[in-house]
Amino acid sequence: MKSVQLMSFGTAEVLRINDVDRPVPGAGEVLVSVEASSVNGHDAMVRAGELKMVSGRRFPIGVGLDFAGTVAGTGAGVAGFRVGDRVWGMVHPRRRHTTAGAAEYVVVRADRISIAPADLSSVEAAALVVTGPTALIALRDSVRLTSGERVLVRGAAGGVGTAAVQLAHAMGGHVTALARDRHAGLLTDLGADEVLDYGSTTSDRIGPFDVIVDTVGTELHCYRSRLAKGGRMVTVGLSSSALAAIAASSVHGSRRIRAFSANPKTPVLLDVADLVTSGALRPVVDSVYPLADIAAAHEAFERGGVVGKHVVTVPRGSL
Structure with a gap:
């Protein structure tokens, strides 16, 4: 072969x-x-x-x-x-x-x-x-998003980002997508309530958010500062700088930066398949x-x- x-x-x-x-x-x-x-x-x-x-x-x-x-x-x-x-x-x-x-x-x-x-x-x-299970684990299991919470998806036009926008919307979140401005139409169609151009939007001018899903892996400490009280942040964009930021954030309790490497088995894949069938998630x-x-x-x-x-x-x- x-x-x-x-x-x-x-x-x-x-x-x-x-x-x-x-x-x-x-x-x-x-x-x-x-x-x-x-x-x-x-x-x-x-x-x-x-x-x-x-x-x-x-x-x-x-x-x-x-x-x-x-x-x-x-x-x-x-x-x-x-x-x-x-x-x-x-x-x-x-x-x-x-x-x-x-x-x-x-x-x-x-x-x-x-x-x-x-x-x-x-x-x-x-x-x-890969993207479906990663987004599902991030939102459901890592930060435990609940309906009505304000969600920022950073890197929203990428593979995990597009899945996270859809699932956050399906879970009742108010979704802000951070991506290139030219992707605003697609991201709105996927469920984003607001799309911000990452080229002209700095972290200090947005938020606060109850949940931040990061797929980029840079400037994590800047975005963590945009969490509301009791807010949660998870990143799947692991790098040496991201690991340092994750370690440094451990003193912040619920507002620490969570991270994981998706390794889904059959039950999670079946959950994602059900989300596709229900119309909550599309590729x-x-x-x-x-x-x-x-x-x-x-x-x-x-x-x-x-x-x-x-x-x-x-x-x-x-x-």
């Missing part, structure tokens, strides 16, 4: 499409025929060598955190999935993989996938399989690339300005 792998760390040019043996599912595992994957910050960081504690330094290293496709085989003891089922899921983000989601096939534990929403294409599903796809052009997808991701997700399709027999 074809699999995107790293043979060294570096820019998007180091991505290679290699011929490898198709994996075989072991006990408790599922073999998925991948139809689409997306480009995530995690993928870019692994490729650049910024997550060596996770990926290790031994090559080849598989690329692609998420996937959508169909079940092609199951190992012993797997119940609930049959060959031909349409599924979505993630490889484990904190483990090394020689092949991952950006491949013709991927093997994962059965508790890392769920049946994909019937109304979504594989491209649309791939655009939500936002910026652009679609064939697997052969995955380097271009990574380059586009790193240029920024993305609206939703860059998705990579996995056509059979055309590489």
Whole structure:
């Protein structure tokens, strides 16, 4: 099969499409025929060598955190999935993989996938399989948003941002989206009550907010200061500066900066699928690339300005 792998760390040019043996599912595992994957910050960081504690330094290293496709085989003891089922899921983000989601096939534990929403294409599903759970965990579990609270979503036009705007709206929040001004129409359509242009809006001129969802990972202390009494802030944009701000905020009780790395299993994926079915959440796809052009997808991701997700399709027999 074809699999995107790293043979060294570096820019998007180091991505290679290699011929490898198709994996075989072991006990408790599922073999998925991948139809689409997306480009995530995690993928870019692994490729650049910024997550060596996770990926290790031994090559080849598989690329692609998420996937959508169909079940092609199951190992012993797997119940609930049959060959031909349409599924979505993630490889484990904190483990090394020689092949991952950006491949013709991927093997994962059965508790890392769920049946994909019937109304979504594989491209649309791939655009939500990381962003949906991340936004849901941030709002429901980390900051516990309640109806009527004032919410700021920073980086609102990105993958997690567009999902967070929709879910905050669905949960009854009054949503302020911070993004490029040209994305105001889309974000309003997704549920934002107000859209502020991040290029001309400074943190000291907005708020206060009951909840802040940050996807950027910079200037966290400035935005934390815009929390109301009892306010909560969570960031998914982890960087060295973000980690320092998170540590420094620990003395502020409820107003500390929360952080997490999404690692959803089947129950969370099913919750997201239910939100899609109910109409509370829909995917936002910026652009679609064939697997052969995955380097271009990574380059586009790193240029920024993305609206939703860059998705990579996995056509059979055309590489």
